[in-house]
Amino acid sequence: MSIAPTPTNTHLDHLDLLEAHAIYILREVVAECERPVLLFSGGKDSAVLLHLAVKAFWPQLPPFPVMHVDTGHNFDEVLEFRDHTVERLGLRLVVASVQESIDRGRVADPGLLGSRNRLQSVTLLDAIEAHGFDAAFGGARRDEDKARAKERVLSFRDSFGQWDPKAQRPELWNLYQGRVNPGEHLRAFPLSDWTELDVWRYIEREDVELPSIYFAHHRDVVERQGMLLAVSQFVEPRSDEVVTRESVRFRTVGDANLTGAVRSRAATLADIVAEVATATVSERGATRGDDRFSETAMEDRKREGYF
Amino acid sequence: MTTSDLLRLATVGSVDDGKSTLIGRLLVDTRQLFDDQLHAVAEASERRGVGDLDLSFVTDGLRAEREQGITIDVAYRYASTPTRKFIIADCPGHVQYTRNMATGASTADLALVVLNVAHGVKEQTRRHLTIAALLGVRQAVVAINKMDLVNWSREAYTSVADEVETLCRDLGYRRVQTIPISALEGDNVAERRSDCWYDGPSVLQALEAVPGRDEASTSARLPIQWVLRQPGGGRTYAGLLNGSRLRVGDEVTLWPAGVTTRIRGISTPGGSRSEVDPGLSIDLDLADETDAGRGDLIALDPAPTVTKEFRATVCWFADGPLVSGARLRLKHTTKSTRARVSALEGVMDLDHITLSPADRLVTNDIGVVQIQCADFLCVDDYRDNRMTGSFVLIDEVSHATVAAGMIGEGAFGPRPDL
Incomplete structure (x- = not known):
């Protein structure tokens, strides 16, 4: 390499420290575990996580596959992004299909209007067992939800895949200890200390590629239970609903039938950073129908083995 | 932003003295909560019949916590004001969840101590302040809470403030700021209470004013x-840099082998550098071929101590006791080895902050032990470097983390020069 090194990095900023810590966690888990996997939904957090994984092991490829737990209720743009990203980086993709879990009778089909969100836990745990994964990286952040705020960076799962919030392992300093017995596994969350704004600032700084639905675009939407849903094969307007065409974007990516859009004109990363910095509603509160079922929806799902 | 613009704080204190309520109040009054989050707290409060807005619900997010009205595990919250970013670890007060408190305090720059003015310093407060001190926390903001219940009695405040200041000094805290507050009513939390004999800062003002973390005082450790593996056959060594800056051309030693070489190149996530500050994940290209691998240490002089035996202070977390002769696995930096507790020197008497002879440590005890390892470790005194001075002990069968340890001669209690 003949590129002259840049002199120094005198002032490490907040993003540098978050990045350094996330890379450290990625390397620790890979070193301590036998068969890690990275959970990749195509959403912004998993895109950042994958970007960090590539940096952590550069110039080699990350020494693990990526896995998509596919509910079958996807935004087309997100699936395209998933396939394009995996191909661009030369990674191995494992798809764990909720539809297959339904077809095999592992879970009941909630129907077109129902949520497949909770079913993902069964599909995810079955895939972890089938592939013998002992660690799964996820892009979850503690600022997303009050149950996530309680979770360790390395979160232990018993042989049934369950999280026990009352008996978490002590986790002091940067000493992440990843030892598990056969059948048990870990979830590892390198983005634990990142906020939504940190993620967007980092995406802007690093120019991380994202699915197009994160940027403002025109789309037919209906308003349902306070959420703006994109009209698609999964969301058919009811007779009392009015379809409007609006400039919207998505703050999170989940099931197409349960993820709300927000009205927005933010078409660039700089616009989005500015928008997120002044948001008055949380990203999950604004856009995720799956969190609205009960006060402890996330905790209940996590106990069962959710992301 | 520089590192000192970030403050990591952990709440410390006994159950029911109002730690979670204070954090809730601080977050609400500084507008850190989104509208829907605040709405959800109000709804949950109403549903559980605990008034309009139970501020402890902001961080007590687990079902069991809300049912029992206690904090079980640490909640991490993120806040920023125009002058500073905060990572807040809201820790549990119950003795049975001490291990979770230690988890939250291990990375803290500051202890936010919460006391009930009517009860003063309880045993759990002493335990927590002691653990935080052992973990290297050297500054405390002490919120003396529930002042509304004693009609803002200056005498009641002064008596508790004197007691806690003396204790903090004995434990080696360097900066202690006591503040009378009512977390429930928001007095002296974000805003100062007007018409009050107290003329010091609010909790928020104090948190914005304290210095950031004491950095490690050792030289560079990687x-x-x-x-x-690099294209063309070379190898580089990756890790999180700690201690001091490294430069291309620096002479470094690989431990425990003791092989000296030179840094030929430094890579960071942002590209190649001629020098780097601690805190970054980097990889080093060394001038000489070595067989170094995971668990080895690259260091600048003065060198760490390379040893199989050391003395340490441990917080014991397991349900069963720790006795002399116990065999465990030990993780220190990136190295894992078999270890034996070869001697138990004593247990901490929290009332007197002294060591008492003991034949066992029970859950949540703090004690001093001698440890023997199967492999050589490269260690520093914990007070000089939190990364190379700390370790955890792991049960060989369940793989549970059963103890946190801090390496050092005389690690027990405050150092004379503090």
């Missing part, structure tokens, strides 16, 4: 996490 525990090797991973070896990266």
Whole structure:
């Protein structure tokens, strides 16, 4: 390499420290575990996580596959992004299909209007067992939800895949200890200390590629239970609903039938950073129908083995 | 932003003295909560019949916590004001969840101590302040809470403030700021209470004014996490840099082998550098071929101590007791080894902050032990470097983390020069 090194990095900023810590966690888990996997939904957090994984092991490829737990209720743009990203980086993709879990009778089909969100836990745990994964990286952040705020960076799962919030392992300093017995596994969350704004600032700084639905675009939407849903094969307007065409974007990516859009004109990363910095509603509160079922929806799902 | 613009704080204190309520109040009054989050707290409060807005619900997010009205595990919250970013670890007060408190305090720059003015310093407060001190926390903001219940009695405040200041001094805290507050009513939390004999800062003002973390006082330490193979056959050594700055051309030593070489190149996530500050994940290209690998340490002089035996202070977390002769696995930086507790020197008497003879440590005890390891470790005194001075003990069968340890001669109690 003949590129002259840049002199120094005198002032490490907040993003540098978050990045350094996330890379450290990625390397620790890979070193301590036998068969890690990275959970990749195509959403912004998993895109950042994958970007960090590539940096952590550069110039080699990350020494693990990526896995998509596919509910079958996807935004087309997100699936395209998933396939394009995996191909661009030369990674191995494992798809764990909720539809297959339904077809095999592992879970009941909630129907077109129902949520497949909770079913993902069964599909995810079955895939972890089938592939013998002992660690799964996820892009979850503690600022997303009050149950996530309680979770360790390395979160232990018993042989049934369950999280026990009352008996978490002590986790002091940067000493992440990843030892598990056969059948048990870990979830590892390198983005634990990142906020939504940190993620967007980092995406802007690093120019991380994202699915197009994160940027403002025109789309037919209906308003349902306070959420703006994109009209698609999964969301058919009811007779009392009015379809409007609006400039919207998505703050999170989940099931197409349960993820709300927000009205927005933010078409660039700089616009989005500015928008997120002044948001008055949380990203999950604004856009995720799956969190609205009960006060402890996330905790209940996590106990069962959710992301 | 520089590192000192970030403050990591952990709440410390006994159950029911109002730690979670204070954090809730601080977050609400500084507008850190989104509208829907605040709405959800109000709804949950109403549903559980605990008034309009139970501020403890902001951080007590687990079902069991809300049912029992206690904090079980640490909640991490993120806040920023125009002058500073905060990572807040809201820790549990119950003795049975001491291990979770230690988890939250291990990375803290400051202890936010919460006391009930009517009860003063309880045993759990002493335990927590002691653990935080052992973990290297050297500054405390002490919120003396529930002042509304004693009609803002200055005498009641002064008596508790004197007691806690003396204790903090005995434990080696360097900066202690006591503040009378009512977390429930928001007095002296974000805003100062007007018409009050107290003329010091509010909790928020105090948190914005304190210095950031004391950095490690050792020279550069890079525990090797991973070896990266470079195109063309070379290898670079990756890890999180700690201690001091490194420059291309620096003479470094690989421990425990004791092989000296030179830094030929430094890579960071942002590209190649001629020098780097601690805190970054980097990889080093060394001038000489070595067989270094994960668990080895690259260091600048003065060198760490390379040893199989050391003395340490441990917080014991397991349900069963720790006795002399116990065999465990030990993780220190990126190195894992078999270890034996070869001697138990004593247990901490929290009332007197002294060591008492003991034949066992029970859950949540703090004690001093001698440890023997199967492999050589490269260690520093914990007070000089939190990374190379700390370790955890792991049960060989369940793989549970059963103890946190801090390495050092005389690690027990305050150092004379503090």
